[in-house]
């Protein structure tokens with residue numbers, strides 16, 4: 289078991305009706321000037337926007353609407369930083385999915401610095417503090433509500449890069465699974481695929497302990513079971529709640545304390561896909577997953593190969609009841625296809641023309657040559673070609 293140093297300062301308030309019950313009490317701990325960040329309108333259609341404004345009617349409210357999926361540095365992060373500086377914002381309330389919250393984290397860090405906001409995002413300039421963040425998360429997927437990272441896209445350079453700072457852990461996250469009743473099927477499925485992949489990124493590593501294996505296999509079994517329930521019945525509270533619980537823990541590290549690092553290769557490759565083509569993150573991951581598994585099974589030798597065989601076999605055995613590594617890879621592919629996720633790049637509008645460019649971008653920026661199974665530019669290109 290490897291050493292770990294773990295702390296999550298985020299308060300989770302989980303369940304039906306928690307916003308009405310506790311938002312005012314929580315927001316009273318911060319100052320009067322509140323910036324509310326949100327996306328393209330789902331919170332207006334669901335009535336959450338009106339509810340939040342009503343609950344915060346005594347506050348001085350500023351708004352940053354229109355944050356897009358795969359949130360953009362320009363205009364969203366820059367606009368948010370401007371508002372925070374100009375109006376001396378005390379607290380930011382993020383209401384929406386992971387994209388809104390990720391963008392909020394970048395704003396919160398960059399607004400407390402005189403450095404170039406892009407330098408803050410890429411870590412060239414240090415984040416020394418951040419405006420406190422409270423969030424109401426409406427999509428079960430990223431786990432951004434319980435982690436210290438955000439992923440920001442810069443369109444002109446096709447960059448989609450992760451921003452990390454312990455200062456941008458949300459102070460408080462409200463998680464009401466009933467908000468996910470209104471999710472389009474596509475987003476429900478992409479969210480589940482994102483979380484399964486977060487778990488796989490932590491499961492597929494060199495050194496691991498049996499308790500973590502059981503924890504992660506159990507979470508994936510729960511996701512596999514419950515996504516089928518909500519496809520039949522989108523307002524099944526118990527199933528939505530269990531999905532949200534699994535996704536909230538996804539990127540926090542808690543699934544794999546004591547395991548060795550993996551390098552998160554599938555995320556590194558997917559971020560190039562959504563950075564270059566603006567596709568839905570969870571769909572990109574579902575497409576990459578079985579191809580990455582196949583690549584590491586076929587390309588490794590010796591002790592590393594034995595580790596790869598053991599991990600792929602045991603994942604398949606304990607999640608899908610398969611016996612061999614090949615069956616395990618086929619099972620995850622068939623599961624995604626069976627619930628309706630597009631499983632080739634062509635289905636999401638990507639052809640071979642930019643594979644070389646994307647592989648180069650990943651090799652340059654993501655450090656995968658030091659991953660558990662090291663990947664070089666030609667490996668990344670081969671995996672992407674296999675995804676076509």
Ligand code: NZQ
Nearest residue numbers: 327328329330357358385386387426429430432437470471
């Ligand atoms: O913009 P609005 O109108 O709000 O609509 C959103 C958006 O169109 C909609 N939506 C959200 N909640 C809804 C809803 N529609 C109906 N009912 C609801 N309750 O869903 C669409 C997608 O939203 P988005 O926030 O983009 O999705 P998600 O939460 O999956 O976030 C994806 C982003 O997070 C990054 C991804 O790369 C991607 O940029 N990630 C963040 C991570 C983190 N912070 O730890 C880790 C992940 O691995 C991931 O990379």
Ligand code: ZN
Nearest residue numbers: 430482486555
């Ligand atoms: Zn993810």
